[in-house]
Amino acid sequence: MNAPPGAAAEGSGGGLATFLDRLHRAADAGRGIDALPVAGAAELLGLDTLTLSLLLADGQAEPVWSDPATPFGTDLADLQFTLGEGPVPDAAHSGRTAEPPARWPAFQPAALRTSARACIAQPLRPGAITLGVLTGYRHTAGPLPLQGFTRLAQVTLRLLLQTSPDTLTTRARSRPRTPAPASRSLVLQPRPAAAHGRPGGDRAPSLPRQVLRAQREESSQSR
Template identity: 45%
Template sequence: MTPPDDLDTILARLHRAASDGQHLGALTSLRIAGLFGLDALTIDLINSTGTLELVWCDPADGPGPELDDLQYTLGDGPTLEAAQHGYTVSEPDLAATDQARWPLFLPAAMRSPARAVIAAPLQVGGETLGALTGYRATPGAMTASQTHDFHRVRRALLPLVPRSAPSAAGSDSGRGDGLRCYREEVQQAAGFLATTLAIPPDHALARLRAHAFRHDRSLTDLARDALTRRLRLD
């Protein structure tokens, strides 16, 4: 496993990116999660429809997208709570977390690698634009030093956030700026369903989410089946 970059390197890169007018695409080569004893980090930003959109994760092949997708499909979880309410969420042992907090996410998380989580809002000018979320495969709280450094990095990210926010879920496809739209296929499937059934896009997305939840499937996998006609959208 590639070791994480040191904190000074990370902060210097972030400050330089901010000074150069860059966005979160500048983070694609940074390795940050391990610095805080975490196994995955994700950044979600709120698009123009009010939906959280995953735009970055570290490591790229880690469990971050899977765990983010669970919250997106189920409609609850730490990232959503941090972004919706504007405060930091920290649960050092998901197995011991009150089930009432995230009644849908917690049972699903127990079937995933996640055992601890921290999520903090990304706020600029008093407005919450998204959330930074960290996951760990073993239970236990972050140390005071790790938590302090986590928030130092979060604050250094803030100048890049307004330049990175997607205008609509899936609309950043093809921008070529280093930002990735992780749920592009979901938005394509929702758009196709909306056209097919002559319903609003948000209603189409809600139907896809409900189908994924009812059949215990990944929303991304469901969207791929819909786009390749292995699933009838009617």
């Protein structure tokens, strides 16, 4: 799996611009992540799959949206949860865009046993708080569409900040996962009180507090 530096050719420029403009208008109208499409966004970016994962208070990342709505992206998210490494935990922990480096000794060979050949992950951060990670996967190696992906991440953060905690909790609870081995805990340094490998439904209630805090900070900054 590789992603050399540089911008890849994205889908139709007009189509992408129209799509992003539609999402910004939805954000202007107060919509939340329900405005994200069930299909079509990944293709416009020249990707095969997009996923949005929310960072829970115990440090784990929970997928809540995928385009297209197939198991491919969420299965890769679960693989990272199990192995304790990969683009999603890397982006969430570092606060920077993550692309395939050599420091994923477990995830990279495991991902190559799937059809994934390139990936990119960008943290969604309103200030110092990481709320989630937008991740893109492609079945072919080569440069990735950095500019369009960054623009999508920006509007996705706007939508996320306007999503009610109840909606986020429901989405986070909808996909309980197999617990990760205790010996391969995520690199996100969970709080000491958080047990590794708790079912997704047990982790979900800690999510809204992070969102409410970010929403309050965003609101105070906009005044």
